[in-house]
Amino acid sequence: MNGRFACRFDPRRVTTPAYVVDKGLLQHNLAILARVKEATGCKILLALKCFAMFRVFPILAEVLDGVCCSSPHEARLGREEFGREVHSFAAAFSETDIADLALTSDHLVFNSFAQKRRFQSQAAEIAGQFGHRLEFGLRINPEHSEGANPLYDPCAPGSRLGIRWQDFLADQLDGISGLHWHNLCEQDADCLERTVTVVEQNFASILPHMRYVNFGGGHHITREDYDVERLITIVKRFQDRWGVQVYLEPGEAVALNAGYLVASVLDVQPAHPGTATNVIMDASVPAHMPDVLEMPYRPHIIGSGESGEKAFTCRIGGLSCLAGDVAGEYAFNQPLKVDDRLVFTDMAIYTMVKNNTFNGVQLPAIMLFHPEKDELELVRSFDYQDFRNRLS
Ligand SMILES: Cc1ncc(COP(=O)(O)O)c(C=O)c1O
Numbered sequence: 001m002n003g004r005f006a007c008r009f010d011p012r013r014v015t016t017p018a019y020v021v022d023k024g025l026l027q028h029n030l031a032i033l034a035r036v037k038e039a040t041g042c043k044i045l046l047a048l049k050c051f052a053m054f055r056v057f058p059i060l061a062e063v064l065d066g067v068c069c070s071s072p073h074e075a076r077l078g079r080e081e082f083g084r085e086v087h088s089f090a091a092a093f094s095e096t097d098i099a100d101l102a103l104t105s106d107h108l109v110f111n112s113f114a115q116k117r118r119f120q121s122q123a124a125e126i127a128g129q130f131g132h133r134l135e136f137g138l139r140i141n142p143e144h145s146e147g148a149n150p151l152y153d154p155c156a157p158g159s160r161l162g163i164r165w166q167d168f169l170a171d172q173l174d175g176i177s178g179l180h181w182h183n184l185c186e187q188d189a190d191c192l193e194r195t196v197t198v199v200e201q202n203f204a205s206i207l208p209h210m211r212y213v214n215f216g217g218g219h220h221i222t223r224e225d226y227d228v229e230r231l232i233t234i235v236k237r238f239q240d241r242w243g244v245q246v247y248l249e250p251g252e253a254v255a256l257n258a259g260y261l262v263a264s265v266l267d268v269q270p271a272h273p274g275t276a277t278n279v280i281m282d283a284s285v286p287a288h289m290p291d292v293l294e295m296p297y298r299p300h301i302i303g304s305g306e307s308g309e310k311a312f313t314c315r316i317g318g319l320s321c322l323a324g325d326v327a328g329e330y331a332f333n334q335p336l337k338v339d340d341r342l343v344f345t346d347m348a349i350y351t352m353v354k355n356n357t358f359n360g361v362q363l364p365a366i367m368l369f370h371p372e373k374d375e376l377e378l379v380r381s382f383d384y385q386d387f388r389n390r391l392s
Pocket of ligand 1: 047049050068089182184185186216217218219249250251252253
């Protein structure tokens with residue numbers, strides 16, 4: 001069973017719009033990840049930025065070693081709901097972030113030596129006061145691109161993510177036990193192998209001093225054609241050569257093809273001359289699947305083909321006012337009608353979390369300025385519970 005082509009539930013039983021995650025498909029992915037762990041002894045973290053439906057964390061935690069987080073909200077969710085290791089990284093931390101993360105995280109990864117200088121001892125002190133063990137790492141930039149879209153390439157020229165070898169201060173590694181990088185996006189093990197070779201060349205003098213090295217995410221391990229054996233060989237070789245613990249922190253591979261967005265048809269409009277019929281659904285692309293517009297990509301709908309491939313071609317759009325609230329052109333065997341269900345596939349990854357707050361970033365507060373009193377009124381601010389309660 002591959003959730004890309006079919007679903008095992010009757011979509012008519014779904015009150016739409018709804019995300020539906022298939023627990024069995026998650027378990028299928030977990031079995032593959034468990035095999036990698038067993039064969040290599042590596043640790044695997046779930047990237048919460050991709051999938052953070054904490055209702056299923058108990059199932060995930062049977063196999064995965066913990067979570068990687070990008071914000072205090074994600075780290076708290078990981079600490080409270082996942083209950084295993086919590087690794088936190090952000091392009092930059094603020095003082096308030098550190099006060100939280102020092103207690104909710106087990107590993108704090110800095111993106112620059114300036115951030116390390118500014119926050120390492122503060123974080124260690126806070127953790128120490130509570131008897132909490134905290135390790136520190138540095139994110140490096142391998143300066144090795146594997147052809148991903150520049151929007152998703154942390155090694156693109158001018159990137160703000162990771163420390164390049166020429167900026168790396170080898171004499172400032174006090175208290176640092178790990179290196180971390182992330183440069184892949186939906187890629188196979190050959191891309192990882194080439195990256196590892198570059199890192200081994202540049203950071204050879206640093207690696208023996210580390211306890212762990214985190215290869216980041218972007219490994220499409222659970223995709224049918226992914227070369228799992230090659231991944232196993234790379235991880236084993238690296239651990240043996242450098243005496244380190246390897247971590248992987250995939251997001252997509254954990255919930256790949258394991259979830260759907262189910263919508264209903266609300267209206268079928270008359271076709272304009274020379275264009276496809278517009279079908280309006282009770283979902284919205286920017287509101288419910290913002291990654292479709294950001295990537296951008298055309299999500300697959302079960303039972304559909306490419307435009308013109310089947311008898312009825314239509315343009316499927318959302319109910320919002322945005323002219324571009326359109327998923328794409330699709331062809332079906334029969335004309336769609338009101339109340340038909342549309343089942344979009346692969347909607348567990350980077351979808352639910354994106355319509356919430358991507359990376360768990362703090363939502364801006366809403367304020368009102370009263371010029372007559374020169375007063376700023378806080379109308380509403382959003383806290384951890386607001387973040388958490390939209391995820392499960
Ligand atoms: C630092 C880091 N780790 C892990 C991931 C997860 O990547 P993926 O979901 O592609 O496996 C990302 C994705 O952007 C990332 O930036």
